[in-house]
Amino acid sequence: MHVLSVVGARPQFVKLAPLSRALRTRHAETVAHTGQHYDAGMSGQFFDDLGLPEPDHHLGVGSGSQAAQTAAMLTGLEAVFRDEAPDLVLVFGDTNTTLAGALAAAKLGLPLLHVEAGLRSFNRAMPEEVNRVVADHCADLLFAPTPAAVCNLAAEGLAARAVLTGDVMADALAEHLPVALARSTALERLGLEPEGYLLLTLHRPYTVDDPVLLGRVLAAVAEAGPPVVFPVHPRTRKVIEEYDVEVAPPLRLVEPQGYLDFLRLEHAAARLVTDSGGVQKEAYLLGRPCVTVRPETEWVETVEAGWNRLVDPRSPALAEVVATFAPRGPRPDVFGRDVARTMVAEIDAFAEARGLGR
Numbered sequence: 001m002h003v004l005s006v007v008g009a010r011p012q013f014v015k016l017a018p019l020s021r022a023l024r025t026r027h028a029e030t031v032a033h034t035g036q037h038y039d040a041g042m043s044g045q046f047f048d049d050l051g052l053p054e055p056d057h058h059l060g061v062g063s064g065s066q067a068a069q070t071a072a073m074l075t076g077l078e079a080v081f082r083d084e085a086p087d088l089v090l091v092f093g094d095t096n097t098t099l100a101g102a103l104a105a106a107k108l109g110l111p112l113l114h115v116e117a118g119l120r121s122f123n124r125a126m127p128e129e130v131n132r133v134v135a136d137h138c139a140d141l142l143f144a145p146t147p148a149a150v151c152n153l154a155a156e157g158l159a160a161r162a163v164l165t166g167d168v169m170a171d172a173l174a175e176h177l178p179v180a181l182a183r184s185t186a187l188e189r190l191g192l193e194p195e196g197y198l199l200l201t202l203h204r205p206y207t208v209d210d211p212v213l214l215g216r217v218l219a220a221v222a223e224a225g226p227p228v229v230f231p232v233h234p235r236t237r238k239v240i241e242e243y244d245v246e247v248a249p250p251l252r253l254v255e256p257q258g259y260l261d262f263l264r265l266e267h268a269a270a271r272l273v274t275d276s277g278g279v280q281k282e283a284y285l286l287g288r289p290c291v292t293v294r295p296e297t298e299w300v301e302t303v304e305a306g307w308n309r310l311v312d313p314r315s316p317a318l319a320e321v322v323a324t325f326a327p328r329g330p331r332p333d334v335f336g337r338d339v340a341r342t343m344v345a346e347i348d349a350f351a352e353a354r355g356l357g358r
Contacts, residue, residue, distance in 0.1 A: 001027045001357030003347075004086035006077065008036030008061070008097030010046050011169075011278040014259065015092045015115060017050040018171035022340040026348065027357070032057040032080050034073045034097045045258035050176070063234070066096065066127055073100035081108050087356040088347070091139075092116060094132040094277075102135040111354060113347065117142035118149030118162065119277075119298035126206055128277075141350050143343055146334060148300055163346050166336020169278065173285050174337070177263055184264035186257065190229065192268070197226055198322070199269040200251075203233035207275045207293060207313055211243035216313070217293060221273055222251050223319040228273075229265060231257045273322055280308055281335065289327050293318070301334040 003023055007016050016031070023029050033055035037043045047054065059076035061069060077100055081089065091101040092115045105112040114135045121129050136142055136158060144150045145167035153162040187194065200221055208214050214236070221228055227250045232240070234256075240247060247253055257265060263282070266272060272283045272290045277299060283290035284302045292303075295312040302308035306328040311321045336342070351357055 001087045001351050002030065002084070003027050003088045003090060004030045004032060004081065004084055005090040005092075006032050006034070006097060006101035007055075007092060008034035008073070009093070009095045010037055010043070010259075011276075012092040012095065012097065013043070013046045013050055013052065014172045014278065015168050017052055018175060018340040019090075019115070019168050019343055020052065022344045023347070026344060030057070030084055030086065031055045032077060032101075033059065034076065034100065035060040035062055036069065036073070036095060036097045049259035050172070070096045070100050073097060074104055077101055077104040078108065081105065081110060086110060088113060088351065090115060091135055094119065094128040094135070096127070096131065098135050099131040102138040106138040111141070111350075111356065112139045113141040113143065113350075114139040115143045115168065115343070116145055118144040118146075118151075118153040118158075120149075120152045121294075121296045121298045123296055126204070128204070141346070143346070145336075146301055165342050165346065166339040167281060168339045168343065169281055170285060170335040170337065171340050173263070173282060176260060177267065177286075180260040180263040181267065184260045186261040186264045187268055190252075190254065190265075192227070192229065192265075194268040195270040197269060198224060198228045199265050199272050200228050200230040201233070201272075201274045201276050201279055202230075202236050202293065204275045204294075205235075208233075208236045208239050211239050211245050213313055214239055215245045217318065218245065218247060218251060220318040221322055222248060224323040226250065226270060227252060229254060229269075231255065231262065231265075271322070271325065275313075284308065284331060285335065287331060289325055291322050291325050301332075305329060305331055305334070307331055 057080050061072045088111045089105040090113045091098045117136050142162040143165045144162050150162050150164050202208050230253050232253050267286050275293045280299045284307050290308045292310050293313045309325045311318050
């Protein structure tokens with residue numbers, strides 16, 4: 001069978017890596033990279049760290065408004081799909097790349113699989129929520145990472161298409177953490193001591209597009225006390241520079257990190273502060289306390305287990321939560337193991353039922 005995987009952002013590269021390796025033992029795979037994350041720090045280094053081959057197609061879309069970026073991706077992917085004529089299209093997560101891939105496949109009548117389906121924050125003001133809902137309703141096969149995600153799909157009438165698989169990011173972390181601990185020199189390069197710093201990431205429009213709100217969040221995190229290492233997403237850096245948002249010690253801005261270096265930084269941090277879904281999961285898997293700077297999350301299991309604390313970025317309690325949050329209770333295995341192998345078995349069953357690849 002010929003599978004075409006669509007990616008464009010760093011979390012999607014992480015999800016692709018273990019699944020791609022498992023897929024290629026049984027099927028042919030083509031990878032299309034939209035270029036949503038387009039610089040070396042956001043894209044190229046991740047492919048190298050994850051052992052992924054260069055994409056077969058690189059659209060080079062880059063940044064832009066939600067509409068312009070999605071439209072450019074949709075146009076480019078439609079041409080790729082027509083040329084490649086895959087048996088199955090895979091999309092991942094909740095980005096504009098996900099939306100464009102799902103729409104292009106659906107319009108061309110190509111069987112579509114959504115990896116990380118069924119997640120809901122129930123906040124339609126987030127572009128990511130719209131993207132994931134549309135992708136789920138376009139898809140023929142839905143790989144749900146958690147039981148809560150399965151329930152969300154059932155509530156929307158999609159239970160017949162849903163399969164509980166676990167989260168493939170757990171495979172990626174289990175495979176690459178030992179490599180990161182052995183090879184990464186991020187702590188030495190940045191002069192950091194284990195558990196002597198906070199690790200901060202902010203990139204969602206909800207958090208960073210308002211420069212006043214972004215400034216308040218940065219000031220609150222700075223109040224927490226220890227050094228704060230802040231790998232700055234290009235979107236966030238643009239707002240900081242354009243509006244002269246104050247960034248004062250102990251905040252320390254650094255360039256986006258490769259996957260292995262970022263894993264090393266996560267693993268050794270005293271606490272993680274983020275608005276990223278992927279970082280919430282990685283913090284949980286690594287056993288690191290996480291403060292999520294959002295009023296809600298799609299990863300409710302991490303909050304229910306007591307290892308992730310939600311706090312609205314507008315809350316006056318943000319600084320105190322960042323300074324004092326400590327996890328409580330055990331960390332149940334909510335994301336599964338050997339997930340890529342489970343996914344490939346489900347793909348094979350789907351292909352057999354549909355007569356794909358014959």
